[in-house]
Amino acid sequence: MAEQPLLIEIGTEELPTRSVDELARAFAAGIVDGLAKRGFAVSSESAAVYCSPRRLAVLLPAVAAAQPDQTIERRGPAANAAFGPDGAPSKALTGFAASCGTTVEQLQKLETDKGAWYVFRSEQAGQPLAKLLPDVIGEALKALPIPKPMRWGDHDYAFVRPAHWLVILHGSDVIDAELLGLRSGRDSRGHRFHHNRAVAIADAGSWLASLREARVLADPAERRARIRAEVARAAAETGGQVQLSDALLDEIANLTEWPAAIACAFDDDFLRVPQEALIMTMETNQKFVSVLDAEGRLTRHFIGVANIDSTNPAEIRKGYERVIRPRFADARFFFDEDLKTPLIDQLETLKNVTYQQALGSVWDKVIRVAELARTIANRVGVDAGATMRAAALAKCDLMTRMVGEFPELQGVMGRYYAAANGESAEVAQAVDEFYCPRFAGDGIARGRIGQVLAIAERIDTLCGIFAVGMKPSGNKDPFALRxxxxxxxRTLIESGLSLELPPLLAEALAQLPDAALAAGLPKGKDGKAPPLDPAARRSELAAELYDFILDRLRGYYADAGVGANRFEAVRALTPADLGDFDARVRAVSAFAGLAEAEALAAANKRIANILRQADPAESRGSVNPALLAAGAETALHAALSEARGALEPLLAARDYVATLKRLAGLRDPVDAFFTDVMVMADDPAVRANRLRLLAGLRESFLQVADISVL
Incomplete structure (x- = not known):
């Protein structure tokens, strides 16, 4: 029989909103994997993944009615043990043949690079898809990522939600199966309100269209596109523009099967509450879409997306406006109550909040961060007094009612409360921005005080948690240290602040109590930690932390299209200033594109190997021009001396691109030197002089990066 489309649909009660997409992908992957293991020509690329709040489905466009014929191979005894000294088959060989239902003469010999074995091969006809598919689906269901399966009725089976229908169609044929207490058929279900009855599916290829006629958009991409269009239409009625994030769109899509947007409004008085709090309330609690004006300010309008194309949308609008009112009233109450207490007055209450047992309270952390921020501010020319004030305020909003309700608003509410208390605009902005970047792709703090605080906060966090021995392990990173x-x-690089990281790590570690350093000491086999040497422990942690931070940059540069070898060329020098590190990476990337780069990288690698194998004492010191032979050796020394003079101002200005371009001009004399000169000469003085020349050449390149890595 020719290949035909295969449809598998499982209908359920409403699925967990945030799990629908993951479950659908995992289900489709399990079906594809199960069929592929059984020899069917299917792939994940061809599988169409469908889902809605009440169904998981996969449609494969072309699946054979049976698996291909299979060659079964059983391996028996090794050839060198298959016959006795008299040439008679061994008991192992005759027993193997008998177990295969054949004779020794019918066995074949398999030759491999690891020896020879006797094998039995037979052809087995492929089994029908209809016979294999129930097991494939059962395996896929068991492999789904369901943390807490639900049981219903008095059944033994469990699933993410109670299941109510099962459709399995190969072309127009129903494949018989019983799973989750359901017998498969061709009846799906339409929309819960618009078409609350069975939908007979004629064949697998018409399933999507049949559900669409029953007011179900089973294609999640089509559903999302409809939501965007509906929301845009409703927003046009208000004259505003919507703020619809991908995360909110996903949630709405997994709550609706036939989405319809309805424009709504709330009382103007609520707009005096910070708009971030209102938007958070709408999105988190009600899945409503906010409407902004041309300047990005929240308007009194919002949009609800219903799971029904109502004949009376005014009633739905009333319901949406009714449910949002108490939510906004709560937000207004929290805001008004928080304003009654100056933000700085919350500082003392942080003493009652434990940050980490060995590291003390959140108040203790604030003190450490403030001191480190003061040091950084003085180094980079930022107002230290304003920085200290912002540091004191930065975590005070953790004790407010609004942040207690919406932890995601920490920093944001601190900015509003600080401004309301009369703090300067710079300080208020820094209270918010020191959390930046909050997530992947988020920008760093824009203001200088915010940048200083962001640096100090993260350094203290890293030093403290590493010190107590709770650094990331595998995929576990409870303190989000990565x-x-x-x-x-990113802040050190993108801010343009010139700061050396190792001294800052040392200063942050110096503020930690010895008890925190002792808490993280590794215990021996006797379960006891060695005596604490505070200075040694701090030095060890500083080195470990610096490496940990540099490791994070590998992915940062990979995302920017910088090859790993270019990153490693700079990391080999471990620059203390990450802004300087970045300038070197960019210079190496520019150098790698030059025609001379490959030859000079190879030459540097060769020089590094020569110097590594030679006596280090021979390569130390200055080159003696009197010992240079005329020709390539003298020419390289002259070219290198001339280049060094030109490099000094370039290196002083950190113009590493120009530095490497100038060094690229040494390619011809370097090539000539290795062609005409024997470095390891018999005369010890000549050999040492040539090693010093090569050491000087390599040292010139190492002022930027180790290009031998390229």
């Missing part, structure tokens, strides 16, 4: 390290590195 994100903190990347945020720190």
């Amino acid at each position: 994100r903190a390290a990347l945020g720190l590195a």
